[in-house]
Amino acid sequence: MPKKTDQQWLRDQLDFVCSQADKVSHIEPARAQTYGLHTALKLGALNHSLNVFLPIARNQIDEKHTFGGAVYVDLFAGSGLTRVAETGDLVAGSPIIAAGNRRSFDQIICIEDDKETQAVLEQRLSEFRNRMYTILRGDCNEIAPTLHRYLRFGNPLAFVFIDPEGMEIKWRTLEALSRQFPYMDILMNFTYGAQRVLGDIRGGRTVNEQVMDEFAGPGWPMLLLSEDDTVVNFVEGKIATTLGRPLGDKVLVRDASNRQRYFLMVRMRRTGGGTPFLRGYIDMLRRISRLTVEDVRGVLNDRFGRSLTSFETSRRDD
């Protein structure tokens, strides 16, 4: 079969993401979180990644019995519904994308700090009756070290999605996850803001040192020795070596003003059967690197009937 173009790939991802939003958008539609077009690239990336992870995971669990179950962990779960700021369209949030996949996780664990956001997520997830989910309210940095207590099975194969708005994720949380989930694939939204904070510190604003200390963990002052070092490379290197997840890559995503917003980062451990996972994730990162928010706008315009072609057609019909 010929390989899909990047635009076709994006269309397929966002079709699914929008179709899942349709399933929950009757539940308090006003309570959707609003983010820019660049968010849709992340949601498409997540959907692709779950379509890589789940078929292989199900095979390993159901056929080969090498794991006790597949768990999806969403540390910054959100409300389950996002409104795209520039277009007003509703797209599914990460937990709904995970719940809506035609292959199932044995457990979906969502952590959300905000009480009202958590409550509406609970209502939205309840639409997926045959999915086993656990919603925890609180700071994921506090909850993560004891996550194993909520697991409904042993020997899990985990997919962990880390999607803060800024630098809310702490290095020690990554360590805690790594301890509890030897077999874990990570998809992380790594804020470009961390690099700006490093710039502040390099410029003498020491007030941000505590934030960097918690975000990047031990050794981060090394970043002050060379102007060329980046926070993302530093943390990625530590996930690879200290946490033993040497495989993966990252890609930078820009917003509609061409401003650097976040890196999408994938990390996983080296395993005998790990290559199919890795190949699938890298394919996704390559595609994202060739797409922009204008591609997202085009796909959403087409899907919601705002394409230039339909506009021109209606003018011709007048």
Ligand SMILES: C[S@@+](CC[C@H](N)C(=O)[O-])C[C@H]1O[C@@H](n2cnc3c(N)ncnc32)[C@H](O)[C@@H]1O
């Ligand atoms: C970028 S949004 C998540 C979007 C969601 N992952 C999605 O794709 O639909 C970040 C969410 O994390 C929540 N949050 C912020 N700090 C948190 C923390 N320390 N622990 C858990 N949730 C937190 C916010 O309330 C917000 O809903």
